[in-house]
Amino acid sequence: MKKHIVVIAGDGIGQEVTAVGKQVLNRIAEKFGHEFTYDEALIGHVAIEATGNPLPAETIAKSKASDAILFGAVGHPKYDNDPSAKVRPEQGLLGIRKALGLYANLRPIKLFDELLQASSIKPEFLKGADILFFRELTGDVYFGERGRKDEGSTAYDTMIYSRYEVERIAVKAFEAAMTRRKKVCSVDKANVLESSRLWREVVQEVAKRYPDVEVEHQFIDAAAMLLIKDPRRFDVVVTGNLFGDILTDEASQIAGSMGMLASASVGDSTGLYEPIHGSAHDITGKGVANPLASVLSAALMLDISFGLKEEAEAVVNAVDQVLKAGYRTRDIADSNTPADKVLGTQAMGEQLL
Amino acid sequence: MKKHIVVIAGDGIGQEVTAVGKQVLNRIAEKFGHEFTYDEALIGHVAIEATGNPLPAETIAKSKASDAILFGAVGHPKYDNDPSAKVRPEQGLLGIRKALGLYANLRPIKLFDELLQASSIKPEFLKGADILFFRELTGDVYFGERGRKDEGSTAYDTMIYSRYEVERIAVKAFEAAMTRRKKVCSVDKANVLESSRLWREVVQEVAKRYPDVEVEHQFIDAAAMLLIKDPRRFDVVVTGNLFGDILTDEASQIAGSMGMLASASVGDSTGLYEPIHGSAHDITGKGVANPLASVLSAALMLDISFGLKEEAEAVVNAVDQVLKAGYRTRDIADSNTPADKVLGTQAMGEQLL
Numbered sequence: 001m002k003k004h005i006v007v008i009a010g011d012g013i014g015q016e017v018t019a020v021g022k023q024v025l026n027r028i029a030e031k032f033g034h035e036f037t038y039d040e041a042l043i044g045h046v047a048i049e050a051t052g053n054p055l056p057a058e059t060i061a062k063s064k065a066s067d068a069i070l071f072g073a074v075g076h077p078k079y080d081n082d083p084s085a086k087v088r089p090e091q092g093l094l095g096i097r098k099a100l101g102l103y104a105n106l107r108p109i110k111l112f113d114e115l116l117q118a119s120s121i122k123p124e125f126l127k128g129a130d131i132l133f134f135r136e137l138t139g140d141v142y143f144g145e146r147g148r149k150d151e152g153s154t155a156y157d158t159m160i161y162s163r164y165e166v167e168r169i170a171v172k173a174f175e176a177a178m179t180r181r182k183k184v185c186s187v188d189k190a191n192v193l194e195s196s197r198l199w200r201e202v203v204q205e206v207a208k209r210y211p212d213v214e215v216e217h218q219f220i221d222a223a224a225m226l227l228i229k230d231p232r233r234f235d236v237v238v239t240g241n242l243f244g245d246i247l248t249d250e251a252s253q254i255a256g257s258m259g260m261l262a263s264a265s266v267g268d269s270t271g272l273y274e275p276i277h278g279s280a281h282d283i284t285g286k287g288v289a290n291p292l293a294s295v296l297s298a299a300l301m302l303d304i305s306f307g308l309k310e311e312a313e314a315v316v317n318a319v320d321q322v323l324k325a326g327y328r329t330r331d332i333a334d335s336n337t338p339a340d341k342v343l344g345t346q347a348m349g350e351q352l353l
Numbered sequence: 354m355k356k357h358i359v360v361i362a363g364d365g366i367g368q369e370v371t372a373v374g375k376q377v378l379n380r381i382a383e384k385f386g387h388e389f390t391y392d393e394a395l396i397g398h399v400a401i402e403a404t405g406n407p408l409p410a411e412t413i414a415k416s417k418a419s420d421a422i423l424f425g426a427v428g429h430p431k432y433d434n435d436p437s438a439k440v441r442p443e444q445g446l447l448g449i450r451k452a453l454g455l456y457a458n459l460r461p462i463k464l465f466d467e468l469l470q471a472s473s474i475k476p477e478f479l480k481g482a483d484i485l486f487f488r489e490l491t492g493d494v495y496f497g498e499r500g501r502k503d504e505g506s507t508a509y510d511t512m513i514y515s516r517y518e519v520e521r522i523a524v525k526a527f528e529a530a531m532t533r534r535k536k537v538c539s540v541d542k543a544n545v546l547e548s549s550r551l552w553r554e555v556v557q558e559v560a561k562r563y564p565d566v567e568v569e570h571q572f573i574d575a576a577a578m579l580l581i582k583d584p585r586r587f588d589v590v591v592t593g594n595l596f597g598d599i600l601t602d603e604a605s606q607i608a609g610s611m612g613m614l615a616s617a618s619v620g621d622s623t624g625l626y627e628p629i630h631g632s633a634h635d636i637t638g639k640g641v642a643n644p645l646a647s648v649l650s651a652a653l654m655l656d657i658s659f660g661l662k663e664e665a666e667a668v669v670n671a672v673d674q675v676l677k678a679g680y681r682t683r684d685i686a687d688s689n690t691p692a693d694k695v696l697g698t699q700a701m702g703e704q705l706l
């Protein structure tokens with residue numbers, strides 16, 4: 001199979017981890033006789049530094065012309081501490097999601113058995129937890145009108161959803177549930193928000209088309225609590241852009257570390273594959289970042305965009321093997337991990353290969 | 354001391370738990386020679402049933418004329434499953450917060466040592482955790498303009514903050530930090546939201562007035578993760594209405610159960626004291642609800658509204674004694690609790706007295 005992949009490494013540890021993700025893709029191509037070609041494109045802070053624009057037109061063009069995108073991370077503390085900055089790295093990420101119509105962000109939360117001890121949550125609450133999040137990615141308060149008024153002393157953002165936006169992500173979630181444990185939990189704040197009431201209305205309608213799927217509705221506050229109290233009660237979770245952002249970061253504690261979590265953003269065209277973690281400037285350049293989220297993102301790419309199930313499984317198995325052999329990056333090491341098994345980014349990549 | 358308290362029990366288990374909260378207040382009055390008088394008022398679903406209005410004018414009038422409010426809960430599944438309902442129980446709660454100017458919601462998260470095992474989080478991550486949340490309560494997407502457009506197919510809510518709203522809650526948080534471990538964590542989503550950028554700007558300004566307080570800013574997604582990963586890193590947390598709603602429910606897992614968490618809503622006038630938990634219709638009328646959140650809310654009332662520190666401590670000590678004696682309600686019982694120590698709401702109340 002011939003595929004063209006654009007690597008958008010972005011900021012901070014994005015560079016280090018996608019390098020490993022790409023190496024793994026190359027090894028798969030070799031072993032299974034595929035031909036993957038690559039191109040690179042800029043986004044975020046590195047793009048601002050190079051071009052003044054967090055999302056250069058060239059990046060969109062290359063992405064659209066590709067078969068899949070391997071994405072790193074965006075963000076820089078410089079902007080975080082300057083609330084008045086007009087140009088920000090995150091505009092690159094939000095912009096590419098919108099430009100490519102990537103409305104469905106899949107975030108599988110699954111615990112590798114070897115990491116049962118790596119979490120702050122008791123293993124007996126985690127064992128067997130397996131959640132697939134569908135986070136809506138191109139609507140909500142991320143893309144509504146925002147601004148200032150009253151001479152800058154008041155600021156507002158608009159949380160907004162239209163029926164078709166809710167419907168298409170709900171359909172994806174129910175379809176996925178049919179191939180899993182047939183349970184969907186939809187998360188909103190319908191006791192307060194009008195956009196959540198629309199969300200719930202539409203999910204209720206879609207649910208009627210899937211009589212075999214058991215559906216429940218939870219408020220975001222309750223969901224944030226239940227996710228920790230009893231993670232195994234969830235199968236597929238579908239929610240809006242903001243609530244999905246919060247819940248999936250929180251859910252990373254179920255998988256032991258944010259450094260383990262991959263995501264797939266899909267929709268109208270080319271799929272984009274990225275770790276859930278951010279640019280992590282506190283550890284950038286130290287070579288200690290966990291590359292497994294990028295590697296597992298590459299596995300999602302093989303599976304979802306290229307339909308290469310066997311190849312995707314080979315990657316997941318490699319991760320499993322390396323963990324079974326006792327190798328850990330710093331974030332998933334515990335007090336029982338011997339010092340010589342705590343690897344840096346690149347060494348972890350070599351073990352995988 | 355003479356004080357007049359309005360009891361607004363509201364819906365579901367609100368009735369059962371405030372009954373115990375009131376008994377405890379009465380016992381305190383007896384023991385310490387105070388005179389507490391009571392009145393009752395309607396809110397939520399019970400108010401809709403009786404008057405058609407989730408917040409009758411009489412409830413506001415009685416509240417304003419009182420020295421403090423002991424509040425139960427609002428909510429009913431009937432409305433939750435009907436996204437088109439125009440009159441809803443929650444309007445009562447939001448309405449009274451606004452009418453009384455209760456802009457600061459204090460939610461202390463502290464684990465009673467005896468409950469170290471009751472949580473899904475490992476005890477070694479919890480021991481010593483002690484967080485005081487300041488949730489802004491009268492702004493944000495809870496009170497911005499909302500509605501439908503495009504013939505009902507699009508719904509929106511407005512997330513909105515003004516400088517003075519952020520400033521007054523930030524000041525409360527920094528003042529509290531000065532009496533504690535001198536750390537403030539402000540939570541927002543300033544990498545995406547304009548209202549969060551205003552939030553961060555104002556908190557940065559207020560922080561300058563408290564050079565002894567160590568301040569950090571976290572994005573809501575990261576905060577939701579860190580709260581579980583390392584709860585002990587937090588001292589005072591200050592955040593907006595929506596993010597505060599989510600984080601404090603999540604944080605209930607630090608205290609073992611939502612049934613343990615009290616809150617105080619204060620601002621321009623009479624303070625309102627309520628459990629963090631909701632109306633919990635699944636267990637209503639069964640007599641199994643944990644009354645300790647209401648009891649601890651009464652303790653906050655004694656402390657904050659009446660300045661009765663010793664009396665407040667007596668209540669907290671009573672809770673501690675009862676837990677030390679091994680008594681538990683169902684939600685905080687574990688496999689080591691003998692069946693005869695698992696008490697219902699009323700029996701737990703009697704142990705306290």
Ligand SMILES: CC(C)[C@H](C(=O)O)[C@@H](O)C(=O)O
Binds near residue numbers: 544
């Ligand atoms: C960087 C930020 C804008 C982004 C988001 O909030 O969507 C990130 O947190 C994510 O989850 O992909």
Ligand SMILES: CC(C)[C@H](C(=O)O)[C@@H](O)C(=O)O
Binds near residue numbers: 443
């Ligand atoms: C009942 C609901 C409107 C309320 C809120 O969201 O504020 C509740 O969850 C709370 O935290 O007090």
